[in-house]
Amino acid sequence: MSSIKNEMKLEFLSKSSNESFARIAVAAFASQLDPTIEEIADIKTAVSEAVTNSIIHGYSDTDGIVKVIARLTDDEIEIEISDTGIGIENIEEAKAPLFTTKSNLERSGMGFTIMENFMDNLKVESISGLGTKITMKKKIKSHERINSKYIEIK
Amino acid sequence: MNVKHFVEDKLLVIEITEDLDHHATEKIRRRADYEIQRFMPKRVIFDFNRVVFMDSAGVGLIIGRYKTACCYGGTLEMVNVSPKLKRIFEMAGLLKIIPIVDSYKEVV
Ligand SMILES: Nc1ncnc2c1ncn2[C@@H]1O[C@H](COP(=O)(O)OP(=O)(O)OP(=O)(O)O)[C@@H](O)[C@H]1O
Ligand SMILES: [Mg+2]
Numbered sequence: 001m002s003s004i005k006n007e008m009k010l011e012f013l014s015k016s017s018n019e020s021f022a023r024i025a026v027a028a029f030a031s032q033l034d035p036t037i038e039e040i041a042d043i044k045t046a047v048s049e050a051v052t053n054s055i056i057h058g059y060s061d062t063d064g065i066v067k068v069i070a071r072l073t074d075d076e077i078e079i080e081i082s083d084t085g086i087g088i089e090n091i092e093e094a095k096a097p098l099f100t101t102k103s104n105l106e107r108s109g110m111g112f113t114i115m116e117n118f119m120d121n122l123k124v125e126s127i128s129g130l131g132t133k134i135t136m137k138k139k140i141k142s143h144e145r146i147n148s149k150y151i152e153i154k
Numbered sequence: 155m156n157v158k159h160f161v162e163d164k165l166l167v168i169e170i171t172e173d174l175d176h177h178a179t180e181k182i183r184r185r186a187d188y189e190i191q192r193f194m195p196k197r198v199i200f201d202f203n204r205v206v207f208m209d210s211a212g213v214g215l216i217i218g219r220y221k222t223a224c225c226y227g228g229t230l231e232m233v234n235v236s237p238k239l240k241r242i243f244e245m246a247g248l249l250k251i252i253p254i255v256d257s258y259k260e261v262v
Pocket of ligand 1 (some may be wrong): 003102107214
């Protein structure tokens with residue numbers, strides 16, 4: 001990752017009403033990179049997945065702190081979402097499409113699949129009993145487009 | 155969430171008007187089940203025309219209502235599904251069991 005141009009941190013209680021707050025805040029921060037509407041939508045969805053996972057799996061609806069860090073370089077956003085909840089025992093199994101431990105809550109097991117598809121890179125770190133950290137990266141391509149347009153005009 | 159009930163056609167249209175995340179689906183689920191079980195329509199159509207945002211919670215919501223309707227022999231369809239939403243439904247393999255229709259007015 002090239003040098004960091006900007007960074008922000010958010011910490012909030014694991015309330016489901018904060019899910020929209022978190023994705024809107026990250027999207028607003030990301031808008032500094034001049035992303036397309038599609039890129040913003042992808043980022044919002046991926047953030048919503050990770051934050052919701054911390055709230056419903058990590059803390060199982062008890063109170064805990066969800067932490068979100070976002071970093072911008074020239075053409076990329078990196079987002080870290082972490083909790084100090086129950087953690088994931090088997091990460092590979094958890095990432096498999098349609099795998100869920102909460103089918104009783106009408107979860108579809110698509111969260112990680114969506115994060116993987118909507119972002120360029122997904123890293124899952126977790127220790128059972130200690131918590132989970134998700135790191136996602138996405139290149140903002142509109143930046144390339146603007147640069148090449150600029151070169152053409154020159 | 156708005157509900158339109160076409161009695162003669164045994165059709166119930168549920169229009170979602172909010173962002174479909176975990177927070178919102180909790181309430182929508184209860185209301186949708188109430189309406190479906192009350193009318194027991196032959197067809198339930200979810201209208202996504204006004205949905206700007208949806209994550210995996212939307213998939214869970216639709217599969218859950220499919221099960222509610224299946225109980226008494228009702229069917230589920232979806233209308234006005236944007237490409238963004240369609241991509242998520244496709245990823246989950248949902249379109250194999252719950253079809254997207256062009257317009258519910260046409261098919262009534
Ligand atoms: N932060 C977390 N803490 C503990 N367990 C987690 C966490 N995130 C994910 N998991 C585990 O990984 C599984 C898969 O997560 P994923 O988001 O893919 O599906 P889901 O949350 O179960 O369903 P969906 O996201 O479709 O509503 C979860 O069921 C849960 O067991
Ligand atoms: Mg999830």
